[in-house]
Amino acid sequence: MGLAGFSAQVQADVAATRATVAVLHAELPRYELVVWTAGNVSQRVPGADLFVIKPSGVSYDDLTPESMVVCDLDGTLVDGSRGPSSDTAAHAYVYRHLPHVGGVVHTHSTYATAWAARGEEVPCVLTMMADEFGGPIPIGPFALIGDDSIGRGIVETLGTSRSPAVLMRNHGPFTVGADARAAVKAAVMVEEVARTVHISRQLGEPVPIPQADIDSLYHRYQNVYGQVTGREGVS
Numbered sequence: 001m002g003l004a005g006f007s008a009q010v011q012a013d014v015a016a017t018r019a020t021v022a023v024l025h026a027e028l029p030r031y032e033l034v035v036w037t038a039g040n041v042s043q044r045v046p047g048a049d050l051f052v053i054k055p056s057g058v059s060y061d062d063l064t065p066e067s068m069v070v071c072d073l074d075g076t077l078v079d080g081s082r083g084p085s086s087d088t089a090a091h092a093y094v095y096r097h098l099p100h101v102g103g104v105v106h107t108h109s110t111y112a113t114a115w116a117a118r119g120e121e122v123p124c125v126l127t128m129m130a131d132e133f134g135g136p137i138p139i140g141p142f143a144l145i146g147d148d149s150i151g152r153g154i155v156e157t158l159g160t161s162r163s164p165a166v167l168m169r170n171h172g173p174f175t176v177g178a179d180a181r182a183a184v185k186a187a188v189m190v191e192e193v194a195r196t197v198h199i200s201r202q203l204g205e206p207v208p209i210p211q212a213d214i215d216s217l218y219h220r221y222q223n224v225y226g227q228v229t230g231r232e233g234v235s
């Protein structure tokens with residue numbers, strides 16, 4: 001165990017990833033996506049079959065770069081002085097099976113988890129949903145914590161959807177992204193739209209967006225929205 005067998009470059013990348021993942025954990029309470037020690041963020045280490053995740057059951061106030069733990073893609077602890085998150089096996093399964101994913105986030109945010117408790121997907125009735133999720137936010141199967149079951153449910157469900165978020169039944173949202181920041185963004189967005197669609201439902205039946213419009217919105221947001229490097233005026 002330890003990082004001594006890894007190159008200086010990988011060790012530097014591990015240090016940088018630890019810092020990134022520690023900072024991003026602070027976003028979960030900031031956006032009110034978690035209570036107490038619920039939830040977790042992880043990110044792949046570039047150029048190595050490793051990822052960084054938080055230690056299990058440690059207060060968000062006490063999460064530092066040094067306290068982050070490093071695991072291999074089987075979820076085995078490689079470096080760190082504390083036990084890894086209880087969801088490490090789920091994160092590891094996602095990294096093993098989805099090579100394009102560089103970051104994974106899990107929260108128990110209230111509205112998204114309420115949809116998960118009902119086992120009902122969030123229908124695509126908001127332009128913001130079409131933008132970020134490209135359609136409904138799907139429900140994954142019920143799965144117990146600790147082995148590959150949650151990871152399998154995430155990968156199987158995301159394989160049939162453009163959504164970077166899955167609501168694991170009776171549990172809560174898991175989100176993925178090119179890096180941990182993108183996965184945190186999806187976690188923030190999934191809670192926001194779950195809340196808005198829930199409120200809309202109290203007022204009546206939300207109006208679905210036609211598929212062609214969902215496709216158009218998704219394409220624009222994914223490819224044109226924001227500061228796209230290489231576009232005129234953006235360096």
Ligand SMILES: O=C(CO)[C@@H](O)[C@H](O)COP(=O)(O)O
Pocket residue numbers: 037038039040054055056057058084085086087106108145
């Ligand atoms: O879903 C669960 C437990 O039900 C976990 O995600 C906890 O919410 C956080 O666990 P640690 O990451 O602190 O082990």
